Amino acid sequence: MASRGFWKGYLKLSLVTCPVAMTPATGEAEKIRFHTLNRATGNRVEGIYIDAESGRRVDDDDQARGYEREPGNYVVIEDDELDAVALESTRTIDIDTFVRADSIEWLWYDKPHFLMPDDPVGEEAFAVIREAMAVTGTVGLSRLVMYRRERPVMLEPRERGIVLWTLHYADELRAPEGYFEDIDGKADPDLVGLVSRLIDRRTRDWDRTLVHDPLQENLRALIEEKKKRRRPTKARRGRGGGETPTNVVDITAALKKSLAAEEARKRPGK
Template structure:
């Protein structure tokens, strides 16, 4: 079972649903480490001045933002930290939209959400209410010290959090030149269109992700396995890092807060806001 990378709560009206965030994907990138061929020791890298080619000390390195080609402004670590989003430890739901309205172009990284040990009821209620509505929650969340737009999705027995790209990160289709307005305008005949539709129908199948494979990775793994069996393997001990302990958010009664949240929505801005349950105290940064 993967380890939780983040603990906090879903903020829903006046309700906090304590949750743990787990990676929903795992990388199967076939990468290679650089080794010294004489001793098979790992090869590191040296920080150098790209203009002079000379090594540079760590204390002489600063962060620069390139605002124009070749032109930089220097920012200190303190200035960057001051601009960083606050570690709120909450998935703040901004609203709910029809799932079909969110284009797949905006989808980024998925995560599984699991309830805190005390939050099974509130978790199940939110999950099933989302599934019945056919909608997804649009939320703000800070993960790995970066603010993300995200979608809260009912995914079978679980809630999933799908980080989304910001609108400025998705290029406007108008930037792409040469797109035909229609098949007919491109000179496609009705017969050709019908044949293409029939070919699609003939090749239609049920989505089964396990039936597709990364053949390059399979070949590399097979090659590595053969070399191991031939006695050509060399072991390098990894460096282990300790992980800081974490805290979860407090749980509150869902039914009461749902009633008060709905009462506020009906009463309008003129009514006094009910006290809001607080999430857990801020935690320091934690590596995934």
């Protein structure tokens, strides 16, 4: 059974409340991680805080949060002061607004989490909220303290559960204006047709294997070779891993060659 220990609280809509559990929809437990070692001794290296002026070590009890109001001058903020200004949205997801599901652009999305009922008694209330959003084509907006800060969140119905997305704050997301204006928006219709044909030949149904991480596979192979005390072989370049062309003289000719290569690759016996 999937883990449900990341977060537990309540989902609330007006007077309807049900206990829920949440777990991240993404994870890095399978990722290979490295420790920093002392090459001379082989021992792990510890990270410690050092006073920038005196060079002395600073104990945990003496570490404080500071906001730099001017160079070298800080305002110290204590933990109880942070607690006093924080909202109390630590254990309740109170949906206060709904918007059309297709009205939030993907740029606003941050991290996905699986939200599910945490008590059989609350499953009906959970299902009603989920299905009502699905029927109306809406998603719910709320706020929640996660990862030690308050975040805007979006609740999206998905199959029998709900996907809770943390969203970027408005001041975190840069507007595209100012980045794209200088790009020439014109495109040759004939070239668009050639690229469309190339896209058509490379289009397939989505599958999670399309976004696998080859670096992790190469690292595991390298580590296994190290374990056997053999000299690691040089990693082979994957498809598309060659040198980047510095200049394309004739884009039409290049596209036609690409289409011919695609057709040849898909012929029987290839």
